[in-house]
Amino acid sequence: MQKFEAFLIDNLPTSKSIHPTYEKALQEMLIAGGKRFRPALLLGVVGAYNTLMLEGARYAAYAVELLHTYSLIHDDLPAMDDSPLRRGKPTLHIVYDEVTAILVGDALNTYSFEVLSNAPFSDYTRVQLIRELATNGGLNGMVLGQAIDCYFENKPLPIKDVKILHTNKTAKLIAASLKMGAIIVGREELGKKLYDFGIKLGLLFQIQDDILDVTQSTEEAGKLTGNDEDKNSFVTLIGLDESIKEANTLADELEEELNSFDENLKNELLPLLTKYINRHSN
Numbered sequence: 001m002q003k004f005e006a007f008l009i010d011n012l013p014t015s016k017s018i019h020p021t022y023e024k025a026l027q028e029m030l031i032a033g034g035k036r037f038r039p040a041l042l043l044g045v046v047g048a049y050n051t052l053m054l055e056g057a058r059y060a061a062y063a064v065e066l067l068h069t070y071s072l073i074h075d076d077l078p079a080m081d082d083s084p085l086r087r088g089k090p091t092l093h094i095v096y097d098e099v100t101a102i103l104v105g106d107a108l109n110t111y112s113f114e115v116l117s118n119a120p121f122s123d124y125t126r127v128q129l130i131r132e133l134a135t136n137g138g139l140n141g142m143v144l145g146q147a148i149d150c151y152f153e154n155k156p157l158p159i160k161d162v163k164i165l166h167t168n169k170t171a172k173l174i175a176a177s178l179k180m181g182a183i184i185v186g187r188e189e190l191g192k193k194l195y196d197f198g199i200k201l202g203l204l205f206q207i208q209d210d211i212l213d214v215t216q217s218t219e220e221a222g223k224l225t226g227n228d229e230d231k232n233s234f235v236t237l238i239g240l241d242e243s244i245k246e247a248n249t250l251a252d253e254l255e256e257e258l259n260s261f262d263e264n265l266k267n268e269l270l271p272l273l274t275k276y277i278n279r280h281s282n
Helices: 002-010 022-031 037-049 051-075 098-117 123-137 142-151 159-184 188-215 234-260 263-277
Strands: none
Touching (some): 002 037, 022 098, 037 159, 037 188, 037 263, 051 098, 051 142, 051 159, 123 142, 123 159, 142 159, 159 188, 159 234, 188 234, 188 263
């Protein structure tokens, strides 16, 4: 991922304005780091089939990271999770103010599509990628999940509805990252299979986050932990032991599916997914 990090730094959002902190605030959450999990998935799929397309694919990977970062900034706002820490750094509304955090989130959201529109692909491919990112990151995807999450705070949901919540809030953007990689290399049928795999992976990712919220310190996690008591988290609803069982079941299913992929794809994704599929039991 070193080349992606270099690409990110070279393409940080910039603006020439009279605002004293806007430009710095735009860049702050991006250079704070993070797992870069979604870009790595997208680039892994591309790398499995056409390494010559990796340079162009970094535009799409960056677009996904921009959209994801905007979602984190808004998720941490006082009106939502009211978190003081993200990626080991104070959140933007703490460093600056709430208005700055809202507007930076808005800017990164729209900038993600500007970056994607400049990717060196055919118009057909660019439209497909833009549609995929918008569909899964927008009103019928991540934003819907966030709306459900906030509305039902302190209102316990049945576990089947919690899975709907987190399929939208977390899983769809992970699934879209995999599918976008397949779109770039012209493997649309594979994209459908990877999307379904990604939904399952995203649910595992969320269950793991819920587990880590009660098993890690704030310093270890790089964000505020012990903060999900009022949320529809898996641990809150079914307990830690059952959540670990659920995570183990999903991890086993994902490992089995991963082993069914062709060798090129398996070899690209295996190092990344091995690291994350079992992170709840490390």
